Amino acid sequence: MDAHRWIESVEADGRELGRLCRERPDTTVRSCPDWTGADLLAHAAGFCRTLDGLFAGTREARDPAIVVPPSEALQTYDVDLAALLRLLRETDPGTRVVNWSVLEDDAAYWVRRAAHEFAIHRWDAATTGDGEPAPLPADLARDGIAEFFEAFVATAFAYGFMPPNEATLVVELTDLDETLREDLPRPGPTTTIRGTASDIVLAFWHRRAPTDFHVDGDRAILEAWPHI
Template sequence: MRTDEDGGMRAHGTKEFWLDSLRTDAAAFRTVAAEADLTATVPTCPDWTVLDLVQHLGGVYRWIRGFAGRGVTTAPDPASRRHDYPGADATLAWFDDEFKALLELLEAVDPQMPAYNWAPQPKVAGFWHRRMAHETAVHRWDIQMAQGLAEPIEDRLAADGVTEVLDSLLPAGRRTGPTDRYGVVQLVAADEHHHEEWFIRLRGEGIALLDTDTLLDADGPDTRVRAVGPASDLQLALWGRIGFDSLDVSGDESLLSALRVG
């Protein structure tokens, strides 16, 4: 892993890469939303309807837009996360306006400009180019899955999404899985045109993303697990969208649940 010019540790990604992904997945999300029954349930987001999902994503866009371009690293007012949502008939037009405004901001902002984020990452705006690409990709999958036609997340984006979980969300305390696991997890993305691997050491509530050069047989007899699959499946499993049994797993499968963030 290495520090990139847009801020943070990542496997892949530049401002334009993340913005291209954001545009593509937001368009696909919007297409399904326009055709779907807004009262239909979203199986991968318990207790949510399609309307809830559209309003959630639009609300995230509005929240980020409120502070990501300010040029300061202080946290926004928590009250800014509360929104008045339009009625169902006006929701899609409202979503279009929120996405357009967010995209215009992210296109204009320098990724090196100071900006708040909640992770142990450089406090620069590039964090939000990346975060919005992944937020949108996962929810695009959700809304497609609600209609029974989900497409995988693009493999390079998904590989970066795996890294984002490991270098941002888990260290920031966003773990939803158990915090009493100890051992080493190896994740392997094995796509046709892309191969990548990650090693993670679990120490109860602690977690460390390891460079492969730091792993030695002398490190100790830690319990280990190896999970192999397409990058999209790895990212979706970490987000709790699919089971880890969708992957080729060898070793102690219980360690994998400690990496979940959704």
């Protein structure tokens, strides 16, 4: 995926997240039951403002995210999202911007991260309603799976946040007719999961149970799937 597609996704999901959260500010987010719609909107606004500080060089990568009160976010979110979109569009992807992962410190990292942050949280916002949220687009979900391993899992292993395993996860994406293999972090016995790209990335982020997609091999890896 390229920066244009990521930014397009941020805009679409960011707007939908805002609409849903303002429609149901007091409703529990079923996928994140500690939050209401207003809390989720505040989290998204804080993400926008945190990136502004990182791009400006006034914040460090491991500084806590900016906290926005829910009552304030209900008033300012559209401004926060518009500012983020301008920032992502106007910054050269190669510009140095620090991040907390083992990946390159550049703006492109955050353009991609923003796309997946808003994609997952748009899905969360839709759980304030009664129906099933619309799935993530397949191309975005496939890239989200890659980002999960390249940024989050690799960093967790590099800094000792996750114990190393001699195990391999095989991911069969039914809607893309594609099979992925990820060592955790060393190759070993395989555990296979199968589902759409959207279902799998949501399972990695515990929006769905990882064990629901198990088809073969040791289930223990999925039963102990980390909260990263």
